[in-house]
Amino acid sequence: MLHLRAVCPVDRTEQVLAALKEHPGVAHVVLLRGAALDPAGDVVEADLAREATDEVVEALCELGIDHSGGVTLEQVDTALSDAADRAEEAAPGEAADAVVWEELIARTGEESRLNATFLAFLTIACLLAAVGVVTDSPVTIVGAMVVGPEFGPLAAIAVGLVLRRRDLVRRAGLALAAGFPLAMLITFAGAVLGSYTGLFDRDVVLAAHQVDFVFQVGPFSLIVALLAGAAGMLSMTSAKSAALVGVFISVTTVPAAGFAAIAAVLGEWAICGRSVLQLVVNLAGIVVAAALVLALRNRRRRGRDLGRPLSRG
Structure with a gap:
């Protein structure tokens, strides 16, 4: 209750x-x-x-x-x-x-804000992903998935699209558009420092293959993103937040960003491009599936305008 x-x-x-x-x-x-x-x-x-x-x-x-x-x-x-x-x-x-629509709007609106905490979590997750890449550690990659805070803004975009809340879409889009480049830039700088100090070796990193799934884009990349987006939105609208952990682990958003930064440092531009593509496919798939789930649940919603512009900028 x-x-x-x-x-x-x-x-x-x-x-x-x-x-x-x-x-x-x-x-x-x-x-x-x-x-x-x-x-x-x-x-x-x-x-x-x-x-x-x-x-x-x-x-x-x-x-x-x-x-x-x-x-x-x-x-x-x-x-x-x-x-x-x-x-x-x-x-x-x-x-x-x-679905408690006002609760959903308030929750996604709060989680989509571009603030120091969001940037810190995203940067730490990206750095963890980079460590997982250079150490060829799938466990560390999974850790980066769990730490990543990106589902909040993605859910906010889906809510904004379905409920026609431009303020939500704008705010969440800004968080993602500013957060990922900044996190990748900091990860790039850390990888440059690590390479310069001999913390990892280029040939060793390229010879490892346990984490290659991060940049391998294929039909299942989109399928997993769609399923994760649907499960995530169902979790948020039904107050079953425990399922969100599974959503975080299943998608390669932050790991792809971290892999792109490492690949750029190594001069592997093909892998860097594929990692960025993996990131885009996952982000888009999550938003599309989350919006579709919410649209189906929205059919029962009353006709009134549920939202007022969010009070904080």
Whole structure:
């Protein structure tokens, strides 16, 4: 279940209570009169079955609570209550199939920001991939896949395309367009330093073949990217985040970027080009599949405009 807290003007409180009480998927409605100070008003709380959340939030937004007050959602890990059990049984659909659209927009919007943390994770992942290449270590390559933060912006692009949110597409596109070149440039510089100091030998690196799969582009590159994108979006929309780890391990986005940097240092421009192509194929495949999955789930969505421009630039 999800816990909802709404801060609402006093003149809207009864309407908010009515919207909550009339939905069968709502339990534990609480009213705290005059508890809100800024903005001033009442505080209404309730527990919602996940499959009822989108309809309830839509009703509150139609009352303008998102503008005159505020609506907050939190995950409830455990609820010991017959009323909560009845609400989950009465709510239409299954919790695993329910999409909380506002939650999805907020989550992908936050994860798609170009900031120091995103750049740090992407750079570290790219450096790990480079180490995996020069040491011919598939395990290190897998580690780089897990560390890479690129799925957040890719998911945001898919959400932006389906929901026609240009701000999401623009923000996520900027994160990827700036993040990958910067990470590859830093990895290139590190590889130059490593080569100059004798940390690795060109002939040894080229003689190793356990990690050649990183730059070997073929039909399965696209197939894996499509499957990973579909699984990733299903994971995000169904709150099954554990599946995302499998998504990270299955695609060769960051490893391809790291391999491209190493190949450039070694002067192997054919391998460098194939690595970049592998990166592009994986990025595009993930976005396409994620958008298709989201579009299919979006058919049940109400006709209202779910999103407001993200508040932070």
